[in-house]
Amino acid sequence: MDTGQLIQRDETCWEIPQKGAMRVPAVIYADFSLIRDMDQKVCEQITNVATLPGIVDAAYAMPDAHWGYGFPIGGVAAFDPEQGGVISAGGVGFDISCGVRTLHTGLTIKDILEQKHRLADELYRTIPAGLGSRGKISLNHHEMIAMLNGGAQWAVDQGFGEAEDLERTEEQGRMKGADPSEVSAKARERQHDEMGTLGSGNHYLEVQRVTEIYDRTIAERFGLAIDDIVITIHCGSRGLGHQIGTEFLKDMAVSASQYKIALPDRELACAPINSPLGTRYLGAMRAGINCALANRQILTHLTRQAVASIFPGARLGLLYDVSHNTCKVERHKVNGQMKELFIHRKGATRAYGPGHPDLPAAFKDVGQPVLIGGSMGTCSYVLCGAKDNEYRAYSSSCHGAGRAMSRHQATKQWRGRELVDELARQGILIRSPSLRGIAEEAPLAYKDVSAVVDAADRAGLSRKVARLEPVICIKG
Amino acid sequence: MNNTAPPRWEHFDHDADIGIRGIAPTMSEAFEQAALALIAVITDPDAIKPSRSLSITCSAADPDILFFDWINELIFQMTTQDLLFGRFEVAINKELLTATAFGESVDREKHQPAVEIKGATFTELRVYQNTDAMWVAQCIVDV
Numbered sequence: 063m064d065t066g067q068l069i070q071r072d073e074t075c076w077e078i079p080q081k082g083a084m085r086v087p088a089v090i091y092a093d094f095s096l097i098r099d100m101d102q103k104v105c106e107q108i109t110n111v112a113t114l115p116g117i118v119d120a121a122y123a124m125p126d127a128h129w130g131y132g133f134p135i136g137g138v139a140a141f142d143p144e145q146g147g148v149i150s151a152g153g154v155g156f157d158i159s160c161g162v163r164t165l166h167t168g169l170t171i172k173d174i175l176e177q178k179h180r181l182a183d184e185l186y187r188t189i190p191a192g193l194g195s196r197g198k199i200s201l202n203h204h205e206m207i208a209m210l211n212g213g214a215q216w217a218v219d220q221g222f223g224e225a226e227d228l229e230r231t232e233e234q235g236r237m238k239g240a241d242p243s244e245v246s247a248k249a250r251e252r253q254h255d256e257m258g259t260l261g262s263g264n265h266y267l268e269v270q271r272v273t274e275i276y277d278r279t280i281a282e283r284f285g286l287a288i289d290d291i292v293i294t295i296h297c298g299s300r301g302l303g304h305q306i307g308t309e310f311l312k313d314m315a316v317s318a319s320q321y322k323i324a325l326p327d328r329e330l331a332c333a334p335i336n337s338p339l340g341t342r343y344l345g346a347m348r349a350g351i352n353c354a355l356a357n358r359q360i361l362t363h364l365t366r367q368a369v370a371s372i373f374p375g376a377r378l379g380l381l382y383d384v385s386h387n388t389c390k391v392e393r394h395k396v397n398g399q400m401k402e403l404f405i406h407r408k409g410a411t412r413a414y415g416p417g418h419p420d421l422p423a424a425f426k427d428v429g430q431p432v433l434i435g436g437s438m439g440t441c442s443y444v445l446c447g448a449k450d451n452e453y454r455a456y457s458s459s460c461h462g463a464g465r466a467m468s469r470h471q472a473t474k475q476w477r478g479r480e481l482v483d484e485l486a487r488q489g490i491l492i493r494s495p496s497l498r499g500i501a502e503e504a505p506l507a508y509k510d511v512s513a514v515v516d517a518a519d520r521a522g523l524s525r526k527v528a529r530l531e532p533v534i535c536i537k538g
Numbered sequence: 539m540n541n542t543a544p545p546r547w548e549h550f551d552h553d554a555d556i557g558i559r560g561i562a563p564t565m566s567e568a569f570e571q572a573a574l575a576l577i578a579v580i581t582d583p584d585a586i587k588p589s590r591s592l593s594i595t596c597s598a599a600d601p602d603i604l605f606f607d608w609i610n611e612l613i614f615q616m617t618t619q620d621l622l623f624g625r626f627e628v629a630i631n632k633e634l635l636t637a638t639a640f641g642e643s644v645d646r647e648k649h650q651p652a653v654e655i656k657g658a659t660f661t662e663l664r665v666y667q668n669t670d671a672m673w674v675a676q677c678i679v680d681v
Binding site (some may be wrong): 074101103129130131135156157192193194195196251252254261262263279287301306307311312315316327328329331443464465468469470471485496497499500502538 | 551
């Protein structure tokens with residue numbers, strides 16, 4: 063990125079001043095090397111976001127930001143309905159509520175070393191992954207509606223998990239305000255056989271080892287110690303969410319002129335929050351969030367079954383479940399006044415700091431766990447919402463590394479089989495239906511997640527708590 | 539003017555995802571070629587036996603939107619029918635697209651599908667005639 067057009071506010075904060083059609087400035091959090099290597103498109107896209115009606119304070123980009131659709135991935139923006147604020151399908155993305163959950167296992171690396179191959183095979187056998195994989199749960203019409211209303215709460219009621227899981231899931235596992243009647247028949251059909259499936263692309267299930275602790279007190283509160291084994295699941299709302307995104311993106315792009323919204327980019331398709339289209343999208347998108355929460359809950363149940371077949375005594379408790387692609391109504395202080403704002407986070411994590419009233423009791427005094435996904439061969443991180451981060455980006459943080467290289471370049475550079483063998487030499491077992499998929503998702507096709515996490519820590523968005531390294535990875 | 543060149547497809551780069559592009563003497567053929575480019579994101583289109591066929595129709599006044607709908611309809615049909623397509627016959631009459639897509643059920647051993655596609659996007663979405671009078675239909679797809 064050309065840093066000449068940016069004003070550096072401090073070591074990790076860069077501002078694009080308000081100009082032209084921008085209603086507010088744009089702010090990018092990154093250190094110098096991340097911003098230097100950041101795609102110029104991020105600058106263009108975050109500037110465009112700053113032109114949308116009813117945006118409050120500033121448009122933000124996280125340290126892992128890269129070129130997205132309309133909003134950059136890693137984009138955060140708050141809209142005030144009283145100021146004509148909008149909701150944007152492009153600001154949420156196609157994979158609604160794609161996110162991460164991490165489970166404790168109570169096991170250590172010592173416990174699993176001899177059973178590693180068996181565990182990898184059993185997880186791969188149990189977790190449907192990749193294109194064409196089908197879940198064992200097919201929902202009829204009434205069950206589908208109940209799932210879209212109930213999210214992970216519905217899944218737990220069906221026997222896929224435990225009530226304690228819900229306490230450690232955002233929204234207690236159920237997004238209120240879902241309207242399944244706004245989810246098209248096509249979207250529901252697309253989900254018919256996809257409940258409890260992992261998907262493909264950058265989605266995965268990973269068995270991970272805690273290799274470093276940065277904050278002992280918070281790590282203890284999160285139940286993490288060196289050499290602990292945890293399991294992380296990264297996936298979203300599957301076909302249902304993709305279809306909702308596709309349909310509303312088109313509806314909003316076509317209707318923009320009706321709402322007198324000048325779109326600098328069609329992918330920024332949006333509608334006023336209080337308009338009929340905005341209301342319809344909100345209902346559908348919240349149902350999509352519930353689908354993602356239910357899906358991760360079912361995958362949790364399957365994971366527990368797989369682990370129990372090899373380690374009968376293991377108890378898999380949930381550390382936390384966070385979403386990356388959402389729009390949520392939150393109360394934030396604007397010019398000294400509490401307001402209900404619609405916070406879009408696309409490829410960004412909510413990261414409530416200590417003391418936030420919506421945090422579960424277990425995390426109230428330390429802050430929310432923020433789970434940062436790695437990329438098969440690279441490490442992942444557990445962070446924690448930082449004090450006062452509400453004033454930096456509406457209590458948001460980064461979500462992962464973000465791609466540094468196109469899929470095409472990656473397949474030119476690596477062969478799937480060689481990657482699997484190389485990672486096996488490093489002690490990382492990969493199970494996937496597709497060798498080409500592995501090449502496209504090569505660890506080095508992603509940015510340096512450690513640099514991203516360090517920048518988020520230094521910028522005061524979230525604090526580093528623990529580093530995790532992969533042991534087994536199931537890729538879709 | 540060189541609109542007798544054979545129809546072809548190609549991919550173009552995007553940071554996270556991938557662009558699909560069909561280039562052909564007619565708009566219908568460009569849509570067919572772009573559909574092959576879509577399949578090639580997932581697997582080798584030549585490895586798909588055309589043992590089943592499916593009819594698809596879409597309509598839109600704007601050719602860009604017609605293309606967006608065509609690609610999304612293919613994604614929808616493949617996902618819900620558990621199919622991969624390897625050949626297409628497209629006819630476009632003003633606002634109406636009618637097509638037959640030929641393919642077979644997904645065989646994970648044989649096809650080694652690399653990735654699922656979530657949807658077509660508006661990014662780089664364009665249907666136009668280039669300086670050689672060839673039709674070009676393209677967009678980025680989200681994977």
